[in-house]
Amino acid sequence: MTQTIVKASQRIDLEKIQKKKINLVVFGHGNVGALLIDQIIASRGEIIRRKNIELNIFAIANSQKLLLTRDNFSEDWRTVKCENENSYSIEDITNFAKRFNLDNLIAIDNTANSEFVKIYPYLIENGFNVVSSNKIANTTELSFYKDLRKKLKDHGKEYLYETNVGAGLPLVDTIKLLHLSGENITRIKGVFSGSLSYLFNEFSAKDELFSTVLKKAIDKGFTEPDPREDLCGNDVGRKLLILARELDLHNEIDDVKIENLIPLSLRLVPKTEFFNSLNDFDVPFHIKRKNQKKDHVLRYVGELRGDLSKNDGAILDVRLLSVPKNSMLGQLKGSDSIFEIYTESYGKNPIVIQGAGAGAAVTARGVFGDILRLSDKLN
Numbered sequence: 001m002t003q004t005i006v007k008a009s010q011r012i013d014l015e016k017i018q019k020k021k022i023n024l025v026v027f028g029h030g031n032v033g034a035l036l037i038d039q040i041i042a043s044r045g046e047i048i049r050r051k052n053i054e055l056n057i058f059a060i061a062n063s064q065k066l067l068l069t070r071d072n073f074s075e076d077w078r079t080v081k082c083e084n085e086n087s088y089s090i091e092d093i094t095n096f097a098k099r100f101n102l103d104n105l106i107a108i109d110n111t112a113n114s115e116f117v118k119i120y121p122y123l124i125e126n127g128f129n130v131v132s133s134n135k136i137a138n139t140t141e142l143s144f145y146k147d148l149r150k151k152l153k154d155h156g157k158e159y160l161y162e163t164n165v166g167a168g169l170p171l172v173d174t175i176k177l178l179h180l181s182g183e184n185i186t187r188i189k190g191v192f193s194g195s196l197s198y199l200f201n202e203f204s205a206k207d208e209l210f211s212t213v214l215k216k217a218i219d220k221g222f223t224e225p226d227p228r229e230d231l232c233g234n235d236v237g238r239k240l241l242i243l244a245r246e247l248d249l250h251n252e253i254d255d256v257k258i259e260n261l262i263p264l265s266l267r268l269v270p271k272t273e274f275f276n277s278l279n280d281f282d283v284p285f286h287i288k289r290k291n292q293k294k295d296h297v298l299r300y301v302g303e304l305r306g307d308l309s310k311n312d313g314a315i316l317d318v319r320l321l322s323v324p325k326n327s328m329l330g331q332l333k334g335s336d337s338i339f340e341i342y343t344e345s346y347g348k349n350p351i352v353i354q355g356a357g358a359g360a361a362v363t364a365r366g367v368f369g370d371i372l373r374l375s376d377k378l379n
């Protein structure tokens with residue numbers, strides 16, 4: 001009734017008042033972070049129109065510099081001059097948010113930094129929710145993992161990290177919901193790494209050198225900032241651990257049995273020497289490819305199994321396997337990951353989630369999805 005007597009100009013003001021403003025700080029603007037900022041800025045108008053939610057990026061930071069603005073950053077954010085060219089402290093951001101009464105705060109961690117996650121508790125205490133593509137907070141000691149959840153609960157904040165496993169694929173949420181709803185997950189198996197999927201899919205299908213395909217995977221942005229994290233199996237090990245913890249299993253990273261793919265001679269050398277010696281991979285992997293049975297291909301496979309009803313009953317391992325070319329794992333292409341989720345109700349036929357498991361664009365989209373999911377929950 002009141003709506004009908006409001007004039008058009010007043011109605012616009014009313015819409016403004018009702019618009020929900022979400023204030024974002026983005027940490028890390030490398031491959032994933034930079035694309036995320038671009039995606040948010042490009043979709044901003046559409047999200048206001050469709051959802052009446054305004055996504056306002058007020059801070060962008062890397063390890064050295066911080067950009068702050070009272071008006072949202074726009075397409076030219078890369079060329080914005082930094083007020084303070086010196087190093088910054090995290091308090092510069094929390095104080096800025098307080099000074100300008102910014103609420104509905106979300107801190108987004110697109111770094112791969114193990115030290116940075118120690119700031120999460122401080123951010124939460126200062127009113128921030130957290131979204132992260134960085135896997136470290138979920139894979140350091142279980143005590144940190146549990147303390148973080150307690151901190152979130154005490155302060156009524158949320159932490160979303162869908163991209164931690166399977167990049168943009170809806171995996172973490174699916175596992176979480178199945179588990180929460182009482183479904184008994186008995187086993188999860190698959191190719192968890194987009195970069196290693198690409199590497200072995202291409203290497204198995206073509207007659208190329210391992211080092212040639214590896215360079216392509218790095219150039220395509222599929223690998224971790226330090227590709228040795230993929231090749232030594234740590235990244236897949238972390239993903240398995242994240243899923244195990246979603247199932248309330250009490251595992252640590254050392255519980256994951258990992259087959260390291262890096263030749264012994266390159267495991268302890270400095271990064272530059274490693275990059276100059278990628279040819280060292282060629283002979284051992286040529287032999288592995290050649291020694292397979294007919295119509296078999298190489299796949300780097302992660303598996304979580306065991307007695308998952310006991311919180312210390314899981315067996316977690318990551319191995320290089322030779323599988324039939326026409327099997328589900330053998331048919332993978334490109335940088336696709338595949339996750340087979342076996343549960344009591346689904347019996348012998350697993351739920352299968354498959355699709356691009358790495359790449360900056362799909363990962364940024366996944367982080368964006370978490371931001372929107374969280375924005376819906378905030379007032």
Ligand SMILES: NC(=O)C1=CN([C@@H]2O[C@H](COP(=O)(O)OP(=O)(O)OC[C@H]3O[C@@H](n4cnc5c(N)ncnc54)[C@H](O)[C@@H]3O)[C@@H](O)[C@H]2O)C=CC1
Nearest residue numbers: 028029030031032062063111112113133134225358359363
């Ligand atoms: N590339 C992919 O397909 C996927 C990546 N991820 C995760 O996304 C994250 C980002 O990956 P990329 O963008 O490829 O890495 P990147 O190396 O291109 O970018 C990382 C950025 O973080 C910044 N940074 C480092 N320490 C920082 C600190 N203390 N404070 C603020 N900024 C800091 C660096 O300056 C850099 O700008 C990683 O944690 C990775 O595991 C997750 C899923 C898929």
Ligand SMILES: N[C@@H](CC=O)C(=O)O
Nearest residue numbers: 193194195223224358
């Ligand atoms: N390096 C990772 C990227 C996503 O987590 C992978 O290859 O899967």
